[in-house]
Amino acid sequence: MGFVQEWEDWHRQKEAVLSGPHGFLAITGLHWLNPEPSRFEDAPGSWSATAEGVVVELDEGQELTVDGHTVRGRHSFGVIAERDSVYADWGAARLEIAKRGGNDILRPRHPDSPLRTAFTYTPAYAPDPRWLVEGRFLPYEEPRPVTVGAAVEGLEHVYDSPGQVEFELEGTRHRLTAFNGRGPGALMVLFTDKTSGLTTYAANRSLQIAAPDADGRVAIDFNRAANLPCAYTDLATCPLPPAENRLPVAVEAGERIPLERGGQP
Template identity: 30%
Template sequence: MQNSKLIIHFALAIFLSVFLFSFNNISDDSDYEKEIKTWHQNRIEGLKKENGWLNLAGLFWLEEGRNSFGGNTENKIVFPKDRSKAFLGDIILSKGEVFVETKADAEVFNENDKVEKLKLFPAEKSIVLKHNSLRWFVIKRGDRYAIRLRDLESPFLKEFHGIETFKIDPKWKLKAKFVPTEGKKIAILDVTGQTSQQDSPGVLAFTIDGKEYKLDALKEGDEFFIIFGDKTNKKETYGAGRFVYAAKPDADGYTYIDFNKAYNPPCAFTPYATCPLPPKQNLLPIEIKAGEKNYGNH
């Protein structure tokens, strides 16, 4: 009888241990899933903001000299005619400097100040001009200069319906060894055909199903920025690859790449972005079924 009680107590102890272990795992997974969903929701809200990617409405490369702009098709830079006065003025490119001169009735503003003449580039901070629902500023790509236009009433923004993702799976949060490559530069090509040499602080090495893979990282603020491609591209995910961030390594040289946070470049949402493409060494020969799936037809 005593032995039977011991057996029962032992069995109950095992059951309780298994139950608590399973409960803790479910709780951990739920917390992780909540983290990823929160991250993705913040990502969606970021796309919708005034400085997000969904409201891009134009990209206009500047020619040396005067570039007239406005809603009329006679301008060199043609803004949406239902959003702009016909002739707003001129954007002037002169030996690496960019200026704007507006018509008297243009109603172009920098913050709350009406603009007549203003140097746009280079400047201490990016100057954003506005007219009705339009916003625009200067960007530089290689040795070329352009006007990037936003429309706060853009159809891309109005038609946005969220981004489908793969099922959240903790297995795609991978421990990675950081291998420094001090002084190394890698060539990054963008969709406009411009190539830039960018500093790469190191390589992140990680293992999937017992096989090691490596990705060259770029430095962005206090994080690593990774442009990568994989075998899901052009099928389930955006054809030109995706982006993901990783934290700086710990004292032992390790960090994590969480592919559940892999996301589409801006070019997936608009034809007016100038996205970088994955360097050939960052094209993984496997499928990364995690993170954001493709969006639209861009």
């Protein structure tokens, strides 16, 4: 399979997840839970954050499906770990119960969300092999906790960083702080660059990097610089890049500002 075809397959799969029936574009609310039970228009029952975790009190005649089991009345989802999510189905909707920045949240996902039903595609730069560069992973002796901001004002995330990735662009050497990626040994970086706020989303883009080889080499493909959910909706709590991850060059590769945020086709 050729370089362009591989990129097109990656982008198509990413779009399918984003715009799926219960993807991020289906989210209709970001509800911050507290000890006092609260009701929301897009979810059943009343919800609270308690010492035993998130609790829902369903009204008579209401039910959820949790792990394949029907739930009625009072149900505790237990204590949820930071950045974890659990899910419950309510008819065609899926309810995400999660913890972000130490706060319990409820995010209903409805397939008929206008943001989802109106979605067409995400603009992106044409894939170009010159933005696929070889780099080197520089591991720390021990992972270091790194505190970063979030798309939601006042919220912070703490990630363990295993090290940095070093590479050259336009004859200049750069280093980015890396976080753990999706698979064993894989890495993820959050960054901005000189295109941010002009042709690419201002706050952040993310890049998944496969695990380093035995010599610490990594392939960094900026063609796969991806928007996070906050690029499309204010109902996301996405992390912002560390200060040192602001590249002083224009990375004209990867996904651009979404049409939903005024981006150009």
